[in-house]
Amino acid sequence: MIHPENSDEYKGLTVNSGVENTTIINPYLQRGRFARHRLSVNDYVEGIVRGNVTVLGQAVTLVESTNPAHQVVAQEVIEKCLPYSGNSIRVGISGVPGAGKSTSIDEIGIHVLSEHGGKLAVLAIDPSSERSKGSILGDKTRMEKLSVHPDSFIRPSPSAGSLGGVARKTRETIILCEAAGFDKIFVETVGVGQSETACHSMVDFFLLIQLAGTGDELQGIKRGIMEMADGIVINKCDGSNVDACHRAATEFRNALHLFPAPDSGWTPQVLCYSGFYGFGIKEVWDMVYAYIDFVKQNGYFDYRRAEQAKYWMYESINEQLRSSFYNNPTIADLLPGAESQVLGGQQTSFIAAKRLLDTYFQGLKG
Ligand code: GDP
Numbered sequence: 038m039i040h041p042e043n044s045d046e047y048k049g050l051t052v053n054s055g056v057e058n059t060t061i062i063n064p065y066l067q068r069g070r071f072a073r074h075r076l077s078v079n080d081y082v083e084g085i086v087r088g089n090v091t092v093l094g095q096a097v098t099l100v101e102s103t104n105p106a107h108q109v110v111a112q113e114v115i116e117k118c119l120p121y122s123g124n125s126i127r128v129g130i131s132g133v134p135g136a137g138k139s140t141s142i143d144e145i146g147i148h149v150l151s152e153h154g155g156k157l158a159v160l161a162i163d164p165s166s167e168r169s170k171g172s173i174l175g176d177k178t179r180m181e182k183l184s185v186h187p188d189s190f191i192r193p194s195p196s197a198g199s200l201g202g203v204a205r206k207t208r209e210t211i212i213l214c215e216a217a218g219f220d221k222i223f224v225e226t227v228g229v230g231q232s233e234t235a236c237h238s239m240v241d242f243f244l245l246i247q248l249a250g251t252g253d254e255l256q257g258i259k260r261g262i263m264e265m266a267d268g269i270v271i272n273k274c275d276g277s278n279v280d281a282c283h284r285a286a287t288e289f290r291n292a293l294h295l296f297p298a299p300d301s302g303w304t305p306q307v308l309c310y311s312g313f314y315g316f317g318i319k320e321v322w323d324m325v326y327a328y329i330d331f332v333k334q335n336g337y338f339d340y341r342r343a344e345q346a347k348y349w350m351y352e353s354i355n356e357q358l359r360s361s362f363y364n365n366p367t368i369a370d371l372l373p374g375a376e377s378q379v380l381g382g383q384q385t386s387f388i389a390a391k392r393l394l395d396t397y398f399q400g401l402k403g
Contacts (some may be wrong), residue, residue, distance in 0.1 A: 067163055070091035078110055082117045088156075088218045090190055100209045101195040115209050117341060118216035123342070125215045126329055127222045129236040131262070132246030137272040138225055139179035141312035141321075146183045148318045149221060156188045158214040161225040162207050162236050163194035173299050201356050208349060208385035211239060233262050234337060238348050241338060242267045242325050249278060249285035263289075264296055266305055275316060282309040301337045368397055 076084070084092025087165040127341065132138050148158050158182065183189045195206040212220050226236040237243050245266040263269070271288050274282035289307045299305065306324050310317030331340040362368060375393055378384040384392075 050397075060190070078113045080119065081110075081114045082216075084218045085114070085118055085213055086108070086121055090217070093190065093213060093217045094192075096213050097192055097210050100213065101206050111209070115212055118213055121216035122212040123215060125211075125220045125222050126209060126325070127224065127240040127243070128325060129224045129226065129233075129240035129243040130227045130246065131233050131236060132272075133248075134227060136246040136248055137312045138227075138246055141270075141310075141318075142223055142225060143180040143182050143273060143316050144312050144315050145322055146180070146189060146223065147186065148315075149322055150186060150188055152319075152322075155220040156190070156217040156218055157183070157186075157221045157223065158211075159183065159223045159225065160192050160207050160210055161194040162200075162204050162232050163227060164200040164203050164232055182351040190214060190217075199356070200231055201352055202233055204232075204239070205349070205352065206354065208239045233265060237265045238345050241332070241341065242328050244321075244325070245269045247271050247285065247289070248273060249281040263292065264299075267299075267301070267303060267328055268305055268321075269293075270321055271307070271309045272312050274309040276316050279309075295343045301328075301332050301341070302335055303331055303337075305368070360398055362394075365397055365400065367400055368393060371396065 058065055061400070081092060081096045081099075096111070097115055099107045100116065102108065102111070130138055130142060142159055146159065149155075150157055178184070180191060183193055192210060195203050195210075207224060211224070214222060222240075224236050224240055226232045233243075241264050245262065245268070247269055249271050253339055271282045271285050271289070286307045286309050293305055293307070308317060308324060310321050312318070329338065332341070363372075371393060375384070375389040379386050379389050
């Protein structure tokens with residue numbers, strides 16, 4: 038029997054390999070006759086800073102690529118875009134499938150663009166997505182109005198890799214979008230807990246979409262996720278569901294009182310709205326602005342962004358150490374044997390890990 042930790046059923050944070058380069062249907066393109074002109078780092082940066090969305094899209098593809106040569110260019114582009122980034126409001130939006138995330142993002146997005154102007158990018162973190170099969174999150178077809186709006190940029194979740202890898206790519210895409218003049222960034226995610234933590238680690242405001250009328254409102258909501266939320270909104274407050282939504286809101290407010298006060302000093306608000314009919318959308322966005330004003334005044338806004346930058350530095354170190362270890366050919370050869378020895382009880386996990394790590398470090402010295 039497979040132990041739960043190694044069972045596919047619980048493999049929430051690793052994903053299939055995904056497709057990095059889709060097959061080229063037109064063979065002429067492959068021969069290079071009509072091949073797209075390869076851009077230099079400066080071309081990318083210039084295009085992005087000018088707000089050219091085609092170049093932005095190409096740069097994001099580069100960020101998402103696992104091809105080492107693409108990664109080198111991508112990292113240079115990101116570094117050069119950094120001075121132009123940071124000037125935006127980043128909002129994380131989470132909820133179970135069916136909570137109404139895409140309907141709400143479409144409505145809120147259109148409201149924000151028409152009332153406040155600017156440009157909106159919608160990105161996603163979905164560790165279970167595989168590009169070739171289509172991502173559930175950040176899919177243009179799910180946001181009908183925004184997808185045809187000239188001031189919006191919608192990008193599905195990067196595919197392939199660990200949650201950390203997927204999230205890092207989304208975070209780097211935020212930098213590129215900001216450099217391209219997108220001053221509002223939505224990051225959509227779906228809850229298995231850890232993808233929300235990753236989303237929370239790159240946004241200024243974390244919005245949790247909930248539903249009423251599903252029995253005990255607070256059941257199944259991980260305490261940690263509620264604690265992360267800067268705002269909880271109960272969607273589908275329309276028709277016969279209105280009373281249930283207001284009851285759910287009261288329950289959430291009561292529950293929030295039991296949590297310790299957040300570091301931001303802001304008391305998370307609970308609102309009811311209907312993404313489908315557009316009721317209460319203004320209030321939801323006003324809440325986000327009220328929060329941003331509040332934390333900009335008390336200094337928490339900059340503090341949170343600085344803490345996030347620190348977190349991502351350590352995440353990058355961890356990710357690079359892991360990938361250097363697992364991609365080491367000697368280690369890759371030794372791993373299956375070590376694994377079967379551990380499974381057969383001939384070696385303890387600790388000793389097996391130590392021997393592999395020793396071999397790895399010896400190799401680095403030699
Ligand atoms: P997502 O999976 O979280 O992105 O959810 P969707 O936005 O795809 O919505 C799931 C379903 O709920 C769709 O059938 C929507 O039409 C419906 N829905 C979304 N928002 C509302 C709402 O405010 N009221 C009602 N009655 N239905 C809604």
